[in-house]
Amino acid sequence: MTTKLFGERVQRREDLRLITGQGRYVDDLGRDALAAAFVRSPHAHARIRDIDVSAAVDVDGLVAIYTWEDLPERVRDPLPLLIPHPALTHGRTAYPLARDIVRHVGEPVVMVVARDRYLAEDAAALIEVDYEFLKPVVGIEEAAQGAHLVHEDVPGNLGAHLVQEVPSASGAGAREAIEAAPHTLAFRLDFERSASMPLEGRGVYARWDPDDRSLRVYSSTQTSTSVRMAVAAKLGLPLPSVEVIAPDVGGGFGVKIVHPWPEEVLVPWAAMLLGREVKWTEDRREHFISSAHERGQVQHVRVGFDGEGRILGLDVTILHDHGAYTPYGIIVPIITATQLLGPYRIGAYRVEFSSIYTNTVQVTPYRGAGRPQGVFCMERTMDRIAAHLGLDRADVRAANFIQPGDFPYDQGLIFQDGRPLIYDSGDYPESLRMIKELIGWDGFAALKAEAAAEGRTIGIGLGCYVEGTGVGPYEGGHVQVTSDGRVHVSTGLTSQGQGHETVFAQIAATELGVPLDRVSVVTGDTRRFGYAVGTFASRAAVMSGNAIALACRKVRDKALRIAAEALEADPRDLEIEDGMVRVAGNPGASIALATVAVLSNPLRYAFDEEAKRATQFSGAASMDRPPVAEGEEPGLEGRDYYSPVRSTFASGMHAAIVETDPDTAEIKILRYAVVHDCGRLINPMIVEGQIHGGVAQGVGGALYERMVYDAHGQLLNASFMDFLMPYATEVPFIETAHLETPSPLNPLGIKGAGEAGVIPVSAVIAAAIEDAEGITIDRMPISPSELHELRGRATS
Amino acid sequence: MKPSAFDYHAPRTLGETLEVLAGAGPHGKVLAGGQSLIPLLNMRLAAPSHLVDINRVTSLDTIAVRDGGVRVGALARHAAVERSAAVARAQPLLGAALRLVAHPVIRNRGTVVGSLVHADPSAELPAVLTVLDGSVRLARHGGGERDVPAGEFFTGPLESATEPGELAVSAFFPALPARAGSAFCEVARRHGDYAMAGAAAVVVLDEDLRIASARVACVSAGPVPVLLDMSEVCAHRPAASDDWDAVARAVRDLIDPEGDIHATAGYRRHLTGVLAARALRIAAQEATEDRDDATGGPR
Numbered sequence A: 001m002t003t004k005l006f007g008e009r010v011q012r013r014e015d016l017r018l019i020t021g022q023g024r025y026v027d028d029l030g031r032d033a034l035a036a037a038f039v040r041s042p043h044a045h046a047r048i049r050d051i052d053v054s055a056a057v058d059v060d061g062l063v064a065i066y067t068w069e070d071l072p073e074r075v076r077d078p079l080p081l082l083i084p085h086p087a088l089t090h091g092r093t094a095y096p097l098a099r100d101i102v103r104h105v106g107e108p109v110v111m112v113v114a115r116d117r118y119l120a121e122d123a124a125a126l127i128e129v130d131y132e133f134l135k136p137v138v139g140i141e142e143a144a145q146g147a148h149l150v151h152e153d154v155p156g157n158l159g160a161h162l163v164q165e166v167p168s169a170s171g172a173g174a175r176e177a178i179e180a181a182p183h184t185l186a187f188r189l190d191f192e193r194s195a196s197m198p199l200e201g202r203g204v205y206a207r208w209d210p211d212d213r214s215l216r217v218y219s220s221t222q223t224s225t226s227v228r229m230a231v232a233a234k235l236g237l238p239l240p241s242v243e244v245i246a247p248d249v250g251g252g253f254g255v256k257i258v259h260p261w262p263e264e265v266l267v268p269w270a271a272m273l274l275g276r277e278v279k280w281t282e283d284r285r286e287h288f289i290s291s292a293h294e295r296g297q298v299q300h301v302r303v304g305f306d307g308e309g310r311i312l313g314l315d316v317t318i319l320h321d322h323g324a325y326t327p328y329g330i331i332v333p334i335i336t337a338t339q340l341l342g343p344y345r346i347g348a349y350r351v352e353f354s355s356i357y358t359n360t361v362q363v364t365p366y367r368g369a370g371r372p373q374g375v376f377c378m379e380r381t382m383d384r385i386a387a388h389l390g391l392d393r394a395d396v397r398a399a400n401f402i403q404p405g406d407f408p409y410d411q412g413l414i415f416q417d418g419r420p421l422i423y424d425s426g427d428y429p430e431s432l433r434m435i436k437e438l439i440g441w442d443g444f445a446a447l448k449a450e451a452a453a454e455g456r457t458i459g460i461g462l463g464c465y466v467e468g469t470g471v472g473p474y475e476g477g478h479v480q481v482t483s484d485g486r487v488h489v490s491t492g493l494t495s496q497g498q499g500h501e502t503v504f505a506q507i508a509a510t511e512l513g514v515p516l517d518r519v520s521v522v523t524g525d526t527r528r529f530g531y532a533v534g535t536f537a538s539r540a541a542v543m544s545g546n547a548i549a550l551a552c553r554k555v556r557d558k559a560l561r562i563a564a565e566a567l568e569a570d571p572r573d574l575e576i577e578d579g580m581v582r583v584a585g586n587p588g589a590s591i592a593l594a595t596v597a598v599l600s601n602p603l604r605y606a607f608d609e610e611a612k613r614a615t616q617f618s619g620a621a622s623m624d625r626p627p628v629a630e631g632e633e634p635g636l637e638g639r640d641y642y643s644p645v646r647s648t649f650a651s652g653m654h655a656a657i658v659e660t661d662p663d664t665a666e667i668k669i670l671r672y673a674v675v676h677d678c679g680r681l682i683n684p685m686i687v688e689g690q691i692h693g694g695v696a697q698g699v700g701g702a703l704y705e706r707m708v709y710d711a712h713g714q715l716l717n718a719s720f721m722d723f724l725m726p727y728a729t730e731v732p733f734i735e736t737a738h739l740e741t742p743s744p745l746n747p748l749g750i751k752g753a754g755e756a757g758v759i760p761v762s763a764v765i766a767a768a769i770e771d772a773e774g775i776t777i778d779r780m781p782i783s784p785s786e787l788h789e790l791r792g793r794a795t796s
Numbered sequence B: 001m002k003p004s005a006f007d008y009h010a011p012r013t014l015g016e017t018l019e020v021l022a023g024a025g026p027h028g029k030v031l032a033g034g035q036s037l038i039p040l041l042n043m044r045l046a047a048p049s050h051l052v053d054i055n056r057v058t059s060l061d062t063i064a065v066r067d068g069g070v071r072v073g074a075l076a077r078h079a080a081v082e083r084s085a086a087v088a089r090a091q092p093l094l095g096a097a098l099r100l101v102a103h104p105v106i107r108n109r110g111t112v113v114g115s116l117v118h119a120d121p122s123a124e125l126p127a128v129l130t131v132l133d134g135s136v137r138l139a140r141h142g143g144g145e146r147d148v149p150a151g152e153f154f155t156g157p158l159e160s161a162t163e164p165g166e167l168a169v170s171a172f173f174p175a176l177p178a179r180a181g182s183a184f185c186e187v188a189r190r191h192g193d194y195a196m197a198g199a200a201a202v203v204v205l206d207e208d209l210r211i212a213s214a215r216v217a218c219v220s221a222g223p224v225p226v227l228l229d230m231s232e233v234c235a236h237r238p239a240a241s242d243d244w245d246a247v248a249r250a251v252r253d254l255i256d257p258e259g260d261i262h263a264t265a266g267y268r269r270h271l272t273g274v275l276a277a278r279a280l281r282i283a284a285q286e287a288t289e290d291r292d293d294a295t296g297g298p299r
């Protein structure tokens, strides 16, 4: 069948455009727009005494300079706290331009608008801000002591504190269970900061139309619908007068789900005020110091277990570095705390986190969103248990697995969507069998001995994770078949290069029985679809994919109804293939979907040849009914929404073999294997691409990337020279195998795949290095320099 | 990340270039491949008021093997020097080092002479010039030319003997003598990055195939390339039997590198020892093989 496209390795339709320079990113638009630039704080913590713009006003081409004082009501208010939570007792967000106090290097203080970006930067460089230094608060543990405060009214720098506890089957608390356990271990783990670091930074371009008093905003965002609502509210505009479009977006990875950014409010505001087009394109340094980071945590673990390594009690205390502000609430530490449990059935669990303010860039989700830290904690724990008992590391994991018969499995916790953490499906023992086979787990001891005989040091590591994907509340899809037979699909969530144009088209083509090239897909454009949540939490395929499928089914039903009438057949006998509606088993009786679209819209005017068939004297319509029957609407189109009761849980296991150089301490990944289960695969090639990208970012987090803050709160490596994202040369070949346990929660049986690849990489690499070196690895990332120091400590 | 305003000059001849440079004096900067200068301009770490683009001065685009060495003109790109068979025959260390400089796209633009004038102590080519005792030829308007030996050319991190108004017109890398071998070893965080540590080594054997001279220039080990003469440590032993661990220890004792966010001082010291010894060992091996497959005589 030509139209059965769901599950096929269809090549990405967006790639030709994107890789031949035909993509349209925000900075490609509005060539004549005025340019904005920002004066940003050079200090981590300071009080603004005075802002002197006098030297800047003479710059030729300067249009405007704004400080907080200049901002009108609402625009000048602190930015919204997007996800309130009862445990976030001291949530704080920034002003769009600093008011009195700056709390991290990079915080915007003054906005400059000029004829072009060069001149805007010239003017910005001439603005003098007089600062009174305040004590910078840097480092999670120092901040947690609370000797100096980031926000005067937040004692102990404690933004949020949350405890979740799941007692054992016999009712024992985790601490009690640990005391009673035959074996216990206690240790500390550290995980450093990294960041989403999309190759395209943020960007906003706003056009105010003074004639019809409307605003169009292009933003490099992961949620155009919510930016639209935020901008309309801030600027006091009626919602229908504001449109927000996410054009091609060069990566998001989480940072662009945060909104509205200061610039997303200020650029449209300035455009409206000046009656001119205004654009701001973030540069790399700005991205480093004024967007968002993630990952930084310190974890204290206590675990009690039996002789087979089964965990009887687990008690984890997490210090989470939240940076200077909490616009995205405490989603990251909540995910760490809940997803830490992975594929395991734990006796009793207690988790406590404290979310701490520091004078550093704010922390919001980055691909994986707290999971890499949680998985690091759990998988390091599994390895420690195995080492303690002298057991095989895979066997210890297997002893703790939730079994295939246990689903749905309730972990007894509350997840990031405020709903119970209930796993819908999975097969962890099979996953483990597959990964062991793929990497050659059982034969590794011999390989290691062989290498040792040649003077080489190699090691193997394993890591498992479960990822809650496709969180609610909902997404929608709209599908329209036009009279030329083309299918126009739109959904409100945005794309950052994932391949939505391809997979959503595959879904629509399969559901409607049309060739792929008849289907076009638009995402993230509020002119086409106004209701949406956004692209994050590995949710696009699950949420919009299902919504589009449901909308297609409505369209299909309607098409069959109309075709049945035209063909004088029973709709139940009809099928659609290759864009033709046919009576099954009677190839002669058919009608093109295009014609059905014509007939679906009763016309008075024959604007073209085809349209004649739907006009009043064509004899097509029944005379006993109104042309648009009750309950019907003109047109062959449908809209539907998908809103799940809760998330669906994907899972996977990774394994790696690394080699460490005995002389130079260089660390090389020799092999990297992934077993991945995201339910039914819409397009295995795209899923593999997502895995590859995720693993690449995971390798970055494990071996290369960190945010190096000094004691003054200066970010020492705020450029691609010193913040080391892995190149293609650092990313190993990735061997992949798929397992498909469909989700029972949604019509397509799918689970999310976007973030998975990154999640267990640090845990896996740490385990492999530990195995190679025989040195405990309890903090990531790790560099050759650090491995060298660890070796020194181990031998001294 | 936009540069501040500057006057842009695009001369077509050497004479014109020197004239413009003389006029600009301390406010002028030469733009060669731009792979180092453009980022500095964009970050406003450099703000010259005159930018003198030499990319149209085609007379500077030369690579010549003569007078016992390789003379590289100011417009010769890394990639061209790297691919030149004549260069590889005369001085294989250049190609070996260039393959470790950045990535192909950057080598297509970046120039050898620009790299020397830029004088980054982590860069490969300054170490090569140093270990080979090469020189840089500087010219100024109305002032003729002067050759500055490598030992005097690098004066500090990102500082060279090139004075305001001067243009580096070429660099000279002496050829490898007979019974000699060379090697470049480095460890960078990622492929193509500036190295955390590295060493350019040249070993010359005597007629009995014992090490007569062993020199190594280390990158990222000090403010300028650090030249170490290891001839004493390796002296008069056959290449194959040398105690390379002792060489590594000797190197570590002689250097005093600094730590940074990528490598502690201790690691850098350790690594430099490893790499210097490794480079010397490979160079000694090459020298031996060179003796095996040739009959002496300059290559």
Ligand SMILES: Cc1cc2nc3c(=O)[nH]c(=O)nc-3n(C[C@H](O)[C@H](O)[C@H](O)COP(=O)(O)OP(=O)(O)OC[C@H]3O[C@@H](n4cnc5c(N)ncnc54)[C@H](O)[C@@H]3O)c2cc1C
Residues within 6 Å of the ligand: B029, B030, B031, B032, B033, B034, B035, B036, B037, B038, B074, B100, B101, B102, B103, B106, B109, B110, B111, B112, B113, B114, B115, B117, B118, B122, B123, B124, B125, B162, B166, B167, B168, B169, B192, B193, B194, B195
């Ligand atoms: C991502 C990246 C990675 C890199 N990695 C490495 C690496 O691993 N190793 C390495 O060695 N280099 C590396 N480089 C730098 C690269 O090799 C540069 O090309 C080189 O350092 C400078 O050469 P250029 O021709 O680009 O000089 P430009 O950038 O044009 O100029 C550099 C400086 O030299 C001056 N200058 C240039 N030519 C002359 C001249 N003829 N006379 C007087 N002054 C002159 C300029 O005024 C300027 O001050 C890297 C660059 C990038 C962008």
